[in-house]
Amino acid sequence: xxxxxSIPRPRRWDIPFCRESDSEREMTDEDVDRLMxxxxxxxxxxxxxxxxxxxxxxxxxxxxLVPFQEGDIVVRRGDWGNTAFFIISGSVRVEIEPPESAMPxxxxxxxxxxxxxxxxxxxxxxxxxxxxxxxxQAAQMxxxxxxxxxxxxxxxxxxxxxxxxxxxxxxxxxQGQWFxxxxxxxxxxxxxxxxxxxxxxxxxxxxxxxxxxxxxxxDGDLRAYIEGVFRERALATFLRDEPxxxxxxxxxxxxxxxxxxxxxxGNYDSPQPFRELAKLGAELNLSNEPFVARQSxxxxxxxxxxxxxxxxxxxxxxxxxxxxYLMPGQSYxxxxxxQGWNCSSAVPLRYSLTAIGxxxxxxxxxxxxxxxxxETRAVRAPAAPAEAGLGHSQRSSSVAATTKxxxxxxxxxxxxxxDHRFVQGTATMVIDLDRCxxxxxxxxxxxxxxxxxxxxxxxxxxxxxxxxANACLHxxxxxxxxxxxxxxxxxxxRDGLIVISEQTCIGCAQxxxxxxxxxxxxxxxxxxxxQFIVDDKTSRPLMxxxxxxxxxxxxxxPACQRACPHDALQRVxxxxxxxxxxxxxx
Amino acid sequence: MNKRARRxxxxxxxxxxxxxxxxxxxxxxxxxxxxxxxxxxxxLFGLIVVLALYNVRKKLALIPVGTSxxxxxxxxxxxxxxxxxxxxxxxxxxxxxVFERTLxxxxxxxFTSGVAGLFLSRTFPAxxxxxxxxxxxxxxxxFLKQLRDDVEKVVFTCVEQTETxxxxxxxxxxxxxxxxxxxxxxxxxxxSGRPRQRLLLEIRGQQRFLSESERKAxxxxxxxxxxxDDLDYQYALQGTLKVWLFIHIPLTYGLLVMSIFHGxxxxxxxxxx
Numbered sequence: 001x002x003x004x005x006s007i008p009r010p011r012r013w014d015i016p017f018c019r020e021s022d023s024e025r026e027m028t029d030e031d032v033d034r035l036m037x038x039x040x041x042x043x044x045x046x047x048x049x050x051x052x053x054x055x056x057x058x059x060x061x062x063x064x065l066v067p068f069q070e071g072d073i074v075v076r077r078g079d080w081g082n083t084a085f086f087i088i089s090g091s092v093r094v095e096i097e098p099p100e101s102a103m104p105x106x107x108x109x110x111x112x113x114x115x116x117x118x119x120x121x122x123x124x125x126x127x128x129x130x131x132x133x134x135x136x137q138a139a140q141m142x143x144x145x146x147x148x149x150x151x152x153x154x155x156x157x158x159x160x161x162x163x164x165x166x167x168x169x170x171x172x173x174x175q176g177q178w179f180x181x182x183x184x185x186x187x188x189x190x191x192x193x194x195x196x197x198x199x200x201x202x203x204x205x206x207x208x209x210x211x212x213x214x215x216x217x218x219d220g221d222l223r224a225y226i227e228g229v230f231r232e233r234a235l236a237t238f239l240r241d242e243p244x245x246x247x248x249x250x251x252x253x254x255x256x257x258x259x260x261x262x263x264x265x266g267n268y269d270s271p272q273p274f275r276e277l278a279k280l281g282a283e284l285n286l287s288n289e290p291f292v293a294r295q296s297x298x299x300x301x302x303x304x305x306x307x308x309x310x311x312x313x314x315x316x317x318x319x320x321x322x323x324x325y326l327m328p329g330q331s332y333x334x335x336x337x338x339q340g341w342n343c344s345s346a347v348p349l350r351y352s353l354t355a356i357g358x359x360x361x362x363x364x365x366x367x368x369x370x371x372x373x374x375e376t377r378a379v380r381a382p383a384a385p386a387e388a389g390l391g392h393s394q395r396s397s398s399v400a401a402t403t404k405x406x407x408x409x410x411x412x413x414x415x416x417x418x419d420h421r422f423v424q425g426t427a428t429m430v431i432d433l434d435r436c437x438x439x440x441x442x443x444x445x446x447x448x449x450x451x452x453x454x455x456x457x458x459x460x461x462x463x464x465x466x467x468x469a470n471a472c473l474h475x476x477x478x479x480x481x482x483x484x485x486x487x488x489x490x491x492x493x494r495d496g497l498i499v500i501s502e503q504t505c506i507g508c509a510q511x512x513x514x515x516x517x518x519x520x521x522x523x524x525x526x527x528x529x530x531q532f533i534v535d536d537k538t539s540r541p542l543m544x545x546x547x548x549x550x551x552x553x554x555x556x557x558p559a560c561q562r563a564c565p566h567d568a569l570q571r572v573x574x575x576x577x578x579x580x581x582x583x584x585x586x
Numbered sequence: 587m588n589k590r591a592r593r594x595x596x597x598x599x600x601x602x603x604x605x606x607x608x609x610x611x612x613x614x615x616x617x618x619x620x621x622x623x624x625x626x627x628x629x630l631f632g633l634i635v636v637l638a639l640y641n642v643r644k645k646l647a648l649i650p651v652g653t654s655x656x657x658x659x660x661x662x663x664x665x666x667x668x669x670x671x672x673x674x675x676x677x678x679x680x681x682x683x684v685f686e687r688t689l690x691x692x693x694x695x696x697f698t699s700g701v702a703g704l705f706l707s708r709t710f711p712a713x714x715x716x717x718x719x720x721x722x723x724x725x726x727x728x729f730l731k732q733l734r735d736d737v738e739k740v741v742f743t744c745v746e747q748t749e750t751x752x753x754x755x756x757x758x759x760x761x762x763x764x765x766x767x768x769x770x771x772x773x774x775x776x777x778s779g780r781p782r783q784r785l786l787l788e789i790r791g792q793q794r795f796l797s798e799s800e801r802k803a804x805x806x807x808x809x810x811x812x813x814x815d816d817l818d819y820q821y822a823l824q825g826t827l828k829v830w831l832f833i834h835i836p837l838t839y840g841l842l843v844m845s846i847f848h849g850x851x852x853x854x855x856x857x858x859x
Contacts, residue, residue: 118649118650121648121649121650122648122649124648125646125648125649433711433712433714433715433720434711434712434715435711436711437706437707437710437711437827438711438714438722438723438824438827438828439827439828439831441644441654444647445647446647448645448647448648449647449648458722459720459722462715462720465712465715467720554648554650555650556649556650559647559648561653562647562650562653562654563644563647563654564653564654564655565644565654565655565657565658566655566658566707566711567590567655568711
């Protein structure tokens with residue numbers, strides 16, 4: 001019998017944060033001593049930490065010290081980061097302009113690609129370069145920014161900081177303060193751009209490290225600080241956008257912000273466990289998913305999805321059957337609470353709610369709902385929870401009465417879509433194989449519009465007659481954006497698509513490794529003569545990440561869909577459960 | 587009623603209306619003593635030109651000139667319309683002269699290949715989906731080679747272990763030709779499992795002469811025979827879907843060229859209108 005290969009069990013800190021590819025230096029014991037000697041770490045009681053998880057080790061393995069020069073961009077508005085920053089020395093500037101007058105995308109090292117006119121589209125017929133993946137070697141970066149190498153990574157900096165300060169309003173964040181913690185803990189995009197205001201040293205800490213410090217900090221100063229900031233900034237904004245609470249007075253809103261709870265479920269940072277989960281099948285998946293609320297139990301409050309993805313399921317014989325899913329901006333539990341209030345007896349939840357992969361929720365306790373919404377105002381609830389269905393959508397701004405039966409989608413197809421987390425996709429490429437003649441017109445059209453190289457592969461997981469091709473889904477929760485060192489992969493502010501800036505992609509492949517759908521490909525780039533562009537030091541070909549951009553700049557929409565002669569290929573927004581059945585059946 | 591059924595009814599109704607109009611117009615012109623072949627000929631030629639433009643549209647993915655699916659719908663109904671106009675043009679009789687007959691044969695061949703393509707593109711995809719793993723056509727030779735190597739490995743291993751030649755003989759006599767390249771294309775196209783059944787019977791017939799370890803090897807080979815047969819099925823159907831266009835498009839261009847010569851000949855020798 002063959003002997004299985006054995007390796008030491010992988011552990012959390014096998015690769016400390018400071019040894020990741022874009023780190024400049026290692027964390028030494030002296031660095032940790034220095035940190036432990038200054039606030040806020042000096043004020044934390046190390047005795048509160050587990051022996052296996054001491055504060056020193058958290059700092060040594062989950063944090064790193066990063067020096068920045070004047071103008072270096074630390075985080076960009078719209079980036080997705082999973083780290084928070086603490087200013088050890090110096091100061092940084094945070095842009096406080098509203099989005100409409102904020103720094104332009106090109107100034108942050110991103111590409112702005114205006115939609116082509118009809119004539120420009122025609123001109124592309126002869127302007128297209130004959131070589132695949134041709135890149136002009138002359139950098140077309142905004143002249144207000146530059147790049148510099150920092151260790152093995154590349155950093156983007158603002159060339160003329162005084163001019164930036166004249167043009168855009170900023171605020172200073174001084175030594176001893178935190179920033180970036182809300183995006184890190186809530187897995188939401190950074191809301192502002194931060195750049196170094198002169199030389200400074202920052203402590204960058206992974207969200208897991210920050211979470212553990214908050215959890216074991218006995219006095220809870222850091223936890224209180226982070227929670228305070230979270231409630232004041234993120235929660236208030238989030239709750240104000242929720243249609244249910246839009247009519248609350250300022251005083252009521254203040255009370256709401258103080259009394260809501262927030263919870264995180266599941267695995268936050270890596271798509272890898274999710275890939276493994278997807279292979280298990282629906283029932284095993286369900287048994288691995290942490291419960292947020294259970295069927296037949298009474299609701300503790302309204303559950304508002306802040307980020308991540310949740311599955312709604314009901315008991316079916318000896319198992320659970322998926323009946324829907326909830327995305328950020330949707331909620332669960334209000335109809336039951338309201339119905340219970342109206343009939344003066346508690347109404348149990350009709351479905352169970354579980355976290356798929358990762359979920360960040362805000363819970364408005366039942367008592368708060370009753371006092372703020374039901375006692376003081378006549379908020380009409382649906383007649384019965386059964387009619388109320390699965391929740392309500394912020395995007396549709398109405399109490400949506402949607403159940404799986406109404407949506408007309410087969411159990412197994414819904415399970416397939418949810419298990420593989422395809423329902424994250426705002427432009428998922430779904431191919432009806434019963435209509436697809438495998439002519440590859442879609443692939444040719446994609447190549448014709450993208451440097452003679454298609455941005456997807458007509459291949460992927462198949463369920464019945466449906467194939468979800470390996471094309472970018474333009475996820476609602478794009479894990480590919482986490483860890484991009486230059487912010488080259490970003491969500492376009494104009495239309496919300498996930499795009500890659502050729503000017504700032506350094507070919508590190510973090511995004512390609514993070515994408516759970518194999519939708520990002522690393523390609524060797526070429527010059528005008530078709531020669532590979534190589535690294536001047538190693539002579540190895542330079543790579544860049546490429547992916548579907550949904551033909552963002554083309555008039556008429558995605559070329560793949562327009563090129564399909566049999567209407568077999570569709571780009572479907574699966575985040576709208578209400579429409580997914582129709583989209584897949586048509 | 588779903589979107590496609592509604593579209594089919596709408597387009598079908600429009601086609602019937604236009605075809606009726608064409609027949610009525612032809613009759614009216616006939617009654618008025620116009621030379622109707624002149625009008626029907628130009629109409630037919632115009633339709634064929636527009637139909638041929640669909641291939642150009644396919645190559646212009648960058649330009650927003652309607653979806654390919656929309657063009658195909660027009661292509662299908664306009665293509666059927668040509669049969670009505672063609673019938674009016676030739677007066678439901680076999681044309682005179684070698685050139686005209688050849689031209690008619692080209693039209694009929696083009697039309698028939700188009701109808702065949704429509705049939706294939708509406709029936710084959712579901713058949714492909716229902717059998718075997720979904721595989722890119724270009725990757726099939728790679729998988730075939732892998733399977734062949736795999737089977738040969740099983741056979742060689744069996745010889746080494748058992749030191750008998752039963753399995754190699756079975757492989758050389760029946761399986762080697764099967765694994766060499768895609769087989770039974772015709773049978774797959776007509777959805778017949780006869781060759782697969784025959785081969786499996788052949789293998790099963792040998793099992794009574796084999797030892798336990800040889801039987802295990804044969805079981806492994808049998809699995810691969812099934813996989814290879816599924817691959818052949820994919821190859822046959824996907825290949826046919828790709829090949830039929832190589833018949834339809836050259837015929838179209840031939841038809842266009844001959845139509846131009848036909849028009850020139852009519853204007854040169856047809857007299858006044």
